[in-house]
Amino acid sequence: MTQQSQSDPEKDTYLEVWGDTVSSEHLLCSVLLGVGFATTVFLTAQWLLAESGIDPAMVGSYSLLIGLAACVTVAVVCARLFKPKRDLLETDTGANSRETAMDSMEAEIGPIGDPDEFPAAVLEEVKMLGLYDDFKQRHLHKNPQVMASPAEQVGK
Incomplete structure (x- = not known):
């Protein structure tokens, strides 16, 4: 903030x-x-x-x-x-503020999606800003079926 x-x-x-x-x-x-x-x-x-x-x-x-x-x-x-x-004065407000920011982004533009599917230039910038892990965790949290192994998904 x-x-x-x-x-x-x-x-x-x-x-x-x-x-x-x-x-x-x-x-x-x-x-x-x-x-x-x-x-x-x-x-x-x-x-x-x-x-x-x-x-x-x-x-x-x-x-x-x-x-x-x-x-x-x-x-x-x-x-x-x-x-x-x-x-x-910039202060670190922790991961909770990032969650709030991502919630407001999704409310405004819709689901963020899998960061691995971002265009190459966007993905590079997200990684450079240190936001890749946050986007990935959010995607996995919102889509628990993604965490299943590919073999389990084929069997379903």
Whole structure:
């Protein structure tokens, strides 16, 4: 389970942007820096390129490219200036939480099935995440007839 603890909750107002929590003040500063710097760089590049004798048809393209580079630069600077406002603490909640998660998955999409029948790429990822044994145990628990040997199944 993941918990969030925010520093100075009374001081800042937090907003959710693209699934992340951000400070409204820092978001405003970042937007103003981005617009101000990138626009200035774009217009300056457009003027300098036009004055330098570059083909007029290419001036707009080159200045746009330089303006985009300025946007990326401002994004990096703002990311360094305005650090994340929360600490994520992950705690191990045990196998019971995995069972609950698998129950909700089955309720939403239907039975999970035998992990050995997953597509190769999915099976590889499940094994890499260490979930293969959990899926296999769940499949065997839900389908006890699978535990019988193949010879017993043929005789039935």
